[in-house]
Amino acid sequence: MATQTVAQQRAEARRHYDAYVAECPTRQLLDRIANKWVSLLINALADGPQRYGDLSRRVAGISQKMLTQTLRVMERDGLVERTITAAVPVRVDYELTELGASLLPVMRIIKGWAETHMDQVLTARAEYDTER
CATH class of the missing domain: 1.10.10.10 (Winged helix-like DNA-binding domain superfamily/Winged helix DNA-binding domain)
Structure with missing residues (x-):
C-alpha cells in the first residue's frame, strides 16, 4: 500500500464524506441539522x-x-x-x-x-x- 500525503488523505476522506475531516461538507450539514x-x-x-x-x-x-x-x-x-x-x-x-x-x-x-x-x-x- 502506497503512503499518502496529508493532502491526498484529505482528498480521499472528502470522497467518502468523513465528518472528522475539517473540510468535509458533511460538517456543514451536521452544523445545520444540529441547529x-x-x-x-x-x-x-x-x-x-x-x-x-x-x-x-x-x-x-x-x-x-x-x-x-x-x-x-x-x-x-x-x-x-x-x-x-x-x-x-x-x-x-x-x-x-x-x-x-x-x-x-x-x-x-x-x-x-x-x-x-x-x-x-x-x-x-x-x-x-x-x-x-
Whole structure:
C-alpha cells in the first residue's frame, strides 16, 4: 500500500464524506441539522404542511428574521418545500420533503431525550456550579 500525503488523505476522506475531516461538507450539514431552530421546525412540520404564521406561533421564541432564514436554508438543503398559492393575501405553506421527513425519527428522538432528561441535566449543572 502506497503512503499518502496529508493532502491526498484529505482528498480521499472528502470522497467518502468523513465528518472528522475539517473540510468535509458533511460538517456543514451536521452544523445545520444540529441547529435548534432546524430541529424544532422539523418536529413542527411532522404533522404536514404549515403556514409561516403557524410555524411562528408553534416555535416560541424564534424571531421573524430567524424563521425566514432557517426556512430558506432548509429549503436550499432540500429538507423543506415551499408552496405558494395565489390568493389574497398570498398563501405560503411549508412542508417536509422526503429527505426532510427522513430526519424526523432522529429529531423526535433527540427532542424526546431532551425533554425526558432535562431534570437530570439541571441537577448536574447545579452540582457543577456549586463545586466551582
